Structures are given as structure tokens and as C-alpha cells.
Amino acid sequence: MMDRRTGLALMAGVVAAGLVARAAPAQENVQFIPSLVYRTGPYGPNGEPFANGVADYYNLINERDGGINGIRIVFEECDTQYNNDKGVECYERLKNKGPTGAAVFSPLSTGITYALIERATADRIPIFSMGYGRSDAAYGRVFPYIFNPPANYWSQATSIIKYVAEQEGGLDKLKGKKIALVYHDSAYGKEPIPTLQKLEGMYGFKLSLHPVAHPGLEQKATWLKIGRRVRPDWVLMWGWGVMNSTAIKEAAAVGFPMERFIGNWWSGSENDVKPAGDAAIGYKSANFHGAGADWPVHKDILEYVYDKGLGAGKRERVGEVLYNRGVTNAMIVVEAIRKAQEIHGVKPLTGEQIRDGFENLDLTEARLKELGMEGFMLPLKLSCADHEGGGPVYIQQWDGQKWNKISDWYHPMRDVVWPMIEESALKYAKEKGITPRECPQG
Amino acid sequence: MIYRETGQFKTSYAADQAVLRLREDRIGLAVILLLAYVAIPLLASEYWLSTIMLPFLIYALAALGLNILTGYAGQLSLGTGGFMATGAFAAYKLATAFPGLDFVVVLILSGAITAAVGVLFGLPSLRIKGFYLAVATLAAQFFLLWLYNKIPWFTNYSASGVISAPTRTALGIPVTGFEASVTAKYLFVLIVVTLLSLAAKNMTRLEVGRSWMAIRDMDIAAEIIGIRPLTAKLTAFAVSSFYCGIAGALWAFSHTGAVEALAFDIGVSFRVLFMIIIGGLGTILGNYLGAAFIVLLPIFLNNALLGLGMQEAVAMASHLEAMIMGALIVFFLIVEPHGLARLWQIGKEKLRKWPFPY
Numbered sequence: 001m002m003d004r005r006t007g008l009a010l011m012a013g014v015v016a017a018g019l020v021a022r023a024a025p026a027q028e029n030v031q032f033i034p035s036l037v038y039r040t041g042p043y044g045p046n047g048e049p050f051a052n053g054v055a056d057y058y059n060l061i062n063e064r065d066g067g068i069n070g071i072r073i074v075f076e077e078c079d080t081q082y083n084n085d086k087g088v089e090c091y092e093r094l095k096n097k098g099p100t101g102a103a104v105f106s107p108l109s110t111g112i113t114y115a116l117i118e119r120a121t122a123d124r125i126p127i128f129s130m131g132y133g134r135s136d137a138a139y140g141r142v143f144p145y146i147f148n149p150p151a152n153y154w155s156q157a158t159s160i161i162k163y164v165a166e167q168e169g170g171l172d173k174l175k176g177k178k179i180a181l182v183y184h185d186s187a188y189g190k191e192p193i194p195t196l197q198k199l200e201g202m203y204g205f206k207l208s209l210h211p212v213a214h215p216g217l218e219q220k221a222t223w224l225k226i227g228r229r230v231r232p233d234w235v236l237m238w239g240w241g242v243m244n245s246t247a248i249k250e251a252a253a254v255g256f257p258m259e260r261f262i263g264n265w266w267s268g269s270e271n272d273v274k275p276a277g278d279a280a281i282g283y284k285s286a287n288f289h290g291a292g293a294d295w296p297v298h299k300d301i302l303e304y305v306y307d308k309g310l311g312a313g314k315r316e317r318v319g320e321v322l323y324n325r326g327v328t329n330a331m332i333v334v335e336a337i338r339k340a341q342e343i344h345g346v347k348p349l350t351g352e353q354i355r356d357g358f359e360n361l362d363l364t365e366a367r368l369k370e371l372g373m374e375g376f377m378l379p380l381k382l383s384c385a386d387h388e389g390g391g392p393v394y395i396q397q398w399d400g401q402k403w404n405k406i407s408d409w410y411h412p413m414r415d416v417v418w419p420m421i422e423e424s425a426l427k428y429a430k431e432k433g434i435t436p437r438e439c440p441q442g
Numbered sequence: 443m444i445y446r447e448t449g450q451f452k453t454s455y456a457a458d459q460a461v462l463r464l465r466e467d468r469i470g471l472a473v474i475l476l477l478a479y480v481a482i483p484l485l486a487s488e489y490w491l492s493t494i495m496l497p498f499l500i501y502a503l504a505a506l507g508l509n510i511l512t513g514y515a516g517q518l519s520l521g522t523g524g525f526m527a528t529g530a531f532a533a534y535k536l537a538t539a540f541p542g543l544d545f546v547v548v549l550i551l552s553g554a555i556t557a558a559v560g561v562l563f564g565l566p567s568l569r570i571k572g573f574y575l576a577v578a579t580l581a582a583q584f585f586l587l588w589l590y591n592k593i594p595w596f597t598n599y600s601a602s603g604v605i606s607a608p609t610r611t612a613l614g615i616p617v618t619g620f621e622a623s624v625t626a627k628y629l630f631v632l633i634v635v636t637l638l639s640l641a642a643k644n645m646t647r648l649e650v651g652r653s654w655m656a657i658r659d660m661d662i663a664a665e666i667i668g669i670r671p672l673t674a675k676l677t678a679f680a681v682s683s684f685y686c687g688i689a690g691a692l693w694a695f696s697h698t699g700a701v702e703a704l705a706f707d708i709g710v711s712f713r714v715l716f717m718i719i720i721g722g723l724g725t726i727l728g729n730y731l732g733a734a735f736i737v738l739l740p741i742f743l744n745n746a747l748l749g750l751g752m753q754e755a756v757a758m759a760s761h762l763e764a765m766i767m768g769a770l771i772v773f774f775l776i777v778e779p780h781g782l783a784r785l786w787q788i789g790k791e792k793l794r795k796w797p798f799p800y
Contacts, residue, residue: 039757040764048757077756079744084705085497088698089741092493114604114700118620134602185591187602187702194601214704424601431538431598432608432619 031068031337031348032098033058033075036090036107041081042215043241045271046322050108051077052313053326056305059312060297061334063304068337069346074098080112087112088119095123100348103337104128104358106329110188113146121145125351126358128336130329131156131265131288135191138388139425140359141436145351147358149332150288150380150391153191153238153264154420155412159393160262160286161199162410164234175204180232182222182239182247185211189238192264196236198416208232216243219250227254237263244272248280258282262395269321273398281400286393289328289377291403293319296372297327321403324376331371332380336361359384378409384439388421390414445793461643478632483625491624494738496697499628499635500689502733505717506642506726507685512715513723514646515678516658517567521579522686522714524586527706528556529687530694531596534605537695538598545610545617545695549634552691553684559586560683567675571661583711590703604702607695618695627696634692638685643726645681654678655724720774722781731782735774740767 038047078090113133137146165171183189268285340357363380392409452458532552563582609619616622617630653674656664721732747759
């Protein structure tokens with residue numbers, strides 16, 4: 001009898017504690033930025049360096065500059081475990097915090113992004129899905145609050161095909177070549193398919209599709225088919241988490257050359273190649289920002305954040321690909337808020353005001369140099385109509401120790417992608433009964 | 443002394459056959475309904491309504507569906523997620539193909555489609571039992587999800603396979619999509635869940651419900667006393683799938699607004715199964731208790747842990763949440779294998795005698 005009573009008391013205590021509103025320190029002159037992360041769950045190992053990069057960059061801005069023009073950043077993490085329901089719960093939990101509510105959400109999951117598009121639009125809070133999420137959200141006239149710079153999956157697919165073409169000796173040489181796409185069988189993995197099919201029609205290569213079910217630990221049959229039957233000239237991969245390293249190992253097992261195996265930018269971090277060991281040497285992937293800790297911004301992070309004991313992760317992991325992606329994400333958010341402050345004044349801003357900052361974002365070469373990120377990524381400019389920017393991509397290769405940049409930057413085929421974005425976005429608008437808004441730039 | 447029938451005389455058959463025969467039960471239910479229909483929409487914040495109450499109600503409905511099949515008819519099923527997905531995709535196809543259709547009609551039709559699919563996958567139950575049936579329904583789970591993922595027609599050729607719920611109205615009031623207010627969504631789901639719970643409660647008291655229970659308790663004996671296993675099992679599958687289908691449609695339309703087939707993966711089936719086991723097999727109340735336990739407790743735990751000063755250690759809070767949750771499940775199954783609903787029943791008996799020990 002005793003333990004039953006204890007159990008009920010325990011439960012009552014837990015419920016009561018959950019009910020009590022969490023007392024947040026009353027701070028008025030700060031900008032609240034929520035951070036949806038996943039440090040646990042199936043993709044936790046990838047979510048962690050990203051979340052650390054974001055946290056470290058915000059701390060750097062607070063410690064080195066005293067905030068964004070003096071407005072300190074307050075951020076709070078919420079662990080989504082890469083689960084859509086949890087992501088929605090985190091969003092609702094954090095959206096009204098801080099003096100002006102949430103500044104911007106970066107869900108770090110295509111599924112959660114989809115679930116938040118309408119909610120955030122209704123709540124007037126921008127969603128910044130950096131290089132993931134809904135590709136046609138680049139069409140700002142239909143998606144006023146969604147941003148996916150520097151490039152979406154469709155743009156990325158064209159950039160990678162450009163690289164492949166260059167290796168083959170030109171776009172006209174693609175004719176008759178066989179390209180296989182190995183993809184995570186989810187909203188995320190399916191995104192590039194229409195683009196690749198369109199390019200297939202334009203350049204006459206032969207595309208074969210190989211879905212891999214979540215989480216992607218079982219790929220023997222897929223790779224036997226690729227290695228023995230399809231025998232493609234190139235394999236592209238849209239994978240995430242443990243699927244990537246498994247694919248690399250299986251590809252090596254069937255003897256597919258790593259030099260002809262290209263992952264997208266979510267399939268090209270240390271976490272993907274290290275578990276595969278030497279088999280991964282030569283594996284390539286796309287990327288839109290630098291790898292390694294050799295930029296001035298990393299020096300500042302180590303000096304102002306880690307030396308003060310404020311680092312979110314381990315010191316030696318600063319500079320990993322996913323860490324740098326977190327830094328990039330945080331940097332773009334901070335620059336968008338800075339831009340919004342130019343428009344609306346230096347004070348804590350609402351999501352709607354920060355949206356204006358995103359739409360007028362203009363990261364020039366000079367600005368990137370000031371930020372200590374010269375050459376880390378290429379300039380980026382957004383507008384009311386263009387929420388993507390069509391940023392360029394380069395190809396990196398793993399040498400067993402680190403990622404090396406082995407190619408130039410490839411700009412996406414905007415002439416191919418933009419009409420598809422427009423068509424898809426307008427179809428969405430029609431389904432939802434949205435009238436596309438007018439944009440000054442057209 | 444609190445909960446006793448003394449002095450409450452039934453003078454008609456109708457009174458004797460009422461769902462709630464005790465005045466205390468009627469008052470209790472009236473208070474709960476008043477809370478749910480009036481107090482919560484007025485007092486609860488948007489966060490509460492949209493991320494706590496909505497998933498709780500929808501999961502309770504799915505649990506109700508599975509409980510009819512597993513708790514009342516004794517047919518173990520692991521296909522709940524697949525049936526929910528069927529409801530969601532059927533509702534999406536209907537809502538986009540006939541934009542003017544009232545959402546209530548969409549819901550009923552998608553429930554009916556799911557019921558048909560459920561009957562189809564219920565056919566093997568005539569030959570196989572127990573764990574073997576669980577495996578057969580597991581096949582339904584994987585096949586259905588694969589189907590919606592594979593055939594682009596189900597998602598209206600969306601590039602990513604995600605369906606996004608358009609705004610639809612029920613009796614002229616928008617109840618889904620981004621134009622609907624959270625309160626409208628909540629009240630709509632609440633009405634659906636109330637009506638379907640009432641229907642389920644009554645079904646279990648009717649001939650059909652009694653035939654399910656007879657099949658559950660001993661199928662050969664049931665057959666001998668004249669119950670047709672074919673009808674009993676297939677009606678259980680049909681009704682159960684109808685409920686799960688509506689739950690899936692509400693999940694996609696009223697709760698998240700955008701789902702891909704993966705949102706209804708095997709994890710969902712297990713969650714619903716845990717709900718009915720922890721809540722209580724073969725009870726209606728148990729579905730609500732189980733759904734509250736599985737859906738709400740992790741959110742409370744997480745908030746409580748973060749509230750106790752764990753903001754800096756989000757990962758630790760998540761791990762602790764999973765550990766406490768697991769420990770509580772084991773704990774409750776040891777102290778009360780018949781589920782939380784049984785705890786309430788014991789409580790009622792104690793209240794009847796209170797303050798005397800016997």
C-alpha cells in the first residue's frame with residue numbers, strides 16, 4: 001500500500017512542478033532567441049555540434065560585443081529529439097518568451113519546418129530553415145515568414161550536377177551517364193527528386209532512385225543493387241545521421257569508388273565519415289561554408305567563450321562541419337536582427353520586425369570580413385521576393401583526417417530552379433487560398 | 443459515505459439501464475464536461491490548448507479505437523499508426539478533391555474508408571490469434587505507410603510527400619488550417635471525442651459489445667452460444683479502425699496541420715498500445731488516463747526539470763525525462779497491472795466505505 005501512495009504522491013508532485021509557471025528572470029532590454037535543438041534522440045550526435053555552434057556564437061556576441069548593438073541575446077534551448085510533435089510543443093512553449101516574443105525559429109528538421117510553416121506565419125514569427133525545409137518557401141511572395149538561404153535542396157541538386165558535369169567534361173557529356181540518388185525516405189530525402197528528374201530530361205543522364213527507410217541502418221540490398229546491377233557513374237546521397245556512415249561502409253563493401261560518391265551538405269560531417277574509418281577516404285560532399293577552425297571568428301570564440309569557461313561543447317570540436325553550420329546559422333540570425341535594428345531602431349524587436357531584417361539582409365564580402373568569416377561563405381542577399389538567395393556550393397573531400405575544399409564554388413542553375421519554385425509555391429497558394437503579396441522588387 | 447447508492451432508487455427500466463446510475467457519477471461527469479467545455483477554453487493559454495489538450499484528446503480517441511479492438515474484442519493490433527495514416531490521407535484527398543465539403547462529412551467519410559481498410563486487414567484474424575495476429579497487423583502498419591509514401595497520388599504529387607491541411611469549415615466555422623482559432627479547433631475536437639466516447643460506451647453495453655467481450659473471453663464458448671466470430675471480429679476491426687481513422691484525420695487537420703506518412707510510424711502504434719495497457723484494457727476511462735500518462739507526463743516532466751534549474755543542461759533533462767518515464771511505466775505496471783482505470787475503481791470502492799475501513 002505504501003508504495004502506491006508514494007507513487008501517487010510522486011506523480012502529483014511532478015504534475016504540480018510542471019504546472020508551476022517557470023519563473024524567467026525579468027529582463028527588459030534583451031532579444032529573446034529560441035533554439036530548437038536535438039541533443040538526444042536518433043540524430044542527437046548530429047544535433048549536438050550544431051547546437052553548440054549556435055550557442056557559442058550567441059555567447060560570443062554577448063561577451064565580445066555586449067550583444068547586438070548593446071541589446072544582449074537571451075536564448076533558450078528546447079530539445080525536440082527530431083520529433084515533429086515535440087518540435088511543435090517546443091515552438092508553442094517558446095514563442096511568447098522574452099520581452100518581445102521569439103525572434104526567429106530555426107527548427108533544424110525538415111519535418112518540423114513543415115509543421116511550423118503555417119503556425120509561424122499566423123504568429124508573425126520568421127522561420128529560418130538554413131538549407132533545409134520546404135524548398136519552394138524561397139518564393140517570398142507566398143511564404144512571407146519562411147527563409148531558406150543560402151540555398152535550398154533544389155538549388156543544391158543543380159550545383160552538384162554542375163560539379164559532376166565538370167568532372168565529366170561539360171554538361172553535354174552527361175548524356176547517357178548513370179546517376180543514382182540514395183535518399184532518406186522522408187520529406188527531406190524526397191525534396192531533390194523533381195529537380196533531378198528535370199535535369200535528367202534536359203541533359204539526358206539516367207537517374208535511378210534508391211530510398212532508404214529511417215533510420216537507415218539496413219542498406220545491404222540497396223547497395224548490392226547499385227553496385228552489381230545499376231552500376232552508376234555517380235552516386236548522390238541525401239542522407240542524415242547514421243544512414244550516412246552506413247551508406248559509406250556499404251558502398252565500400254561493394255567496391256563503389258568514393259571519388260564518385262557525393263553527399264549533400266547534411267551528409268558531409270565528421271560524424272558521417274569517422275565511423276566508416278578508412279573506407280571513407282575520398283568521399284565527397286557539398287558544403288556552403290568553411291570546414292575547420294582556421295577563421296578569425298573561431299579565434300574569437302575560443303578567446304571570448306571557451307577561455308571564460310562558457311563553451312557549450314568540447315574545445316577540440318570547434319570547427320567541425322556541423323559546428324560551423326551552427327555558427328553560420330547564428331551569424332545569419334544576428335545579422336538579420338542587426339539589419340532589422342537599422343530599420344526599426346535599436347531595441348528588442350518582434351518577429352515581424354525581424355522578418356524585415358531578413359528580407360533586407362545583404363551580407364557583402366566586406367561584412368563577412370568584418371565578421372571574421374572571409375572566404376568562409378560567399379556573399380548572400382535576400383529580398384522580399386527571394387527568400388533563398390541562390391547561394392553557391394562547393395565540394396569537399398575527406399582525406400581521413402579532415403575535410404578539404406577541392407572545388408570552386410558552384411552557383412545553382414537558377415534559370416532551372418526558380419520557375420519550379422514559382423510553380424510549386426503558386427500551387428500551394430492556390431490550395432491554401434493565399435493571394436501572393438506584391439513585392440517592390442518584382 | 444461519499445460514494446454510495448443508498449437512497450437512490452430506480453423506478454423505471456430506463457433509469458436502471460442508464461450509463462451513469464449513481465448521482466455522484468453524473469455530477470462528476472457534469473463537472474468534467476463543464477471544465478472541458480467552458481473553463482479550459484476560457485482560462486487555458488494557447489500553449490495549453492494547442493500542445494497539451496489537442497494531442498491528449500486525439501490520442502485518447504486513437505486509444506479508444508484500439509481499446510475496442512484489443513481491450514474489448516481481444517484482438518491484439520499493432521496497426522494503429524497505419525490506420526491513423528489512412529484516416530489522415532483519406533481526409534486530405536477528400537478535402538482537396540471536394541473543397542466545399544463540410545469537415546464533419548470529410549471526417550465521417552475518412553473514418554468509413556479507414557473502417558473498410560481495417561476490415562480488409564482484419565480478415566486474417568478469423569484464422570490467426572494472439573501474437574500471430576499482432577504480426578499480421580504489423581504488416582498493415584508497414585504496408586500502409588509504404589503505400590502513402592510511395593504513391594504520389596495520395597499526397598497530390600507533393601515533392602516532399604508532406605500533406606498540408608487546408609482550411610475547412612464545420613457548420614460554417616473554420617475548424618482546421620491556419621485560419622481557424624485554437625479555441626475553435628479544440629472545441630471541435632472535444633465535441634468529436636465526446637460524441638465518439640459516448641457511442642463507444644453504449645456500443646460496449648449493446649449486443650455487439652457483448653459479442654466482442656464473449657469472443658475475447660473464450661472464442662469457442664462464444665461460438666457455441668451462437669455468436670458469429672466473423673461478424674464479431676470484423677465489426678470490432680471496423681469500429682476500431684473508424685475511430686483510429688478519425689483520430690488520424692484530426693491529428694493531421696486539427697493538430698499539426700502538416701504531416702508526412704512517417705508521422706504515423708510504428709512508434710505511434712506502440713504509444714497507443716502503451717496507453718491502453720497503462721490506462722486499462724477494456725475500459726473507456728482508461729483511454730483518457732493512459733493518454734494523459736503517455737502524452738502529458740513527458741511534457742510536465744520536461745517543464746518541471748527545466749523549471750528546477752536545468753536550463754543549461756537540456757540534453758540531461760531529456761535523458762532524465764526518458765528515465766523517469768520508463769521507471770514510472772514499470773512501477774505502475776507492477777502495482778496495478780490492470781491499469782490506471784482499475785486504480786480509480788479501487789478508489790471508488792474505498793470512498794463508498796469511507797471513513798470506515800470495511
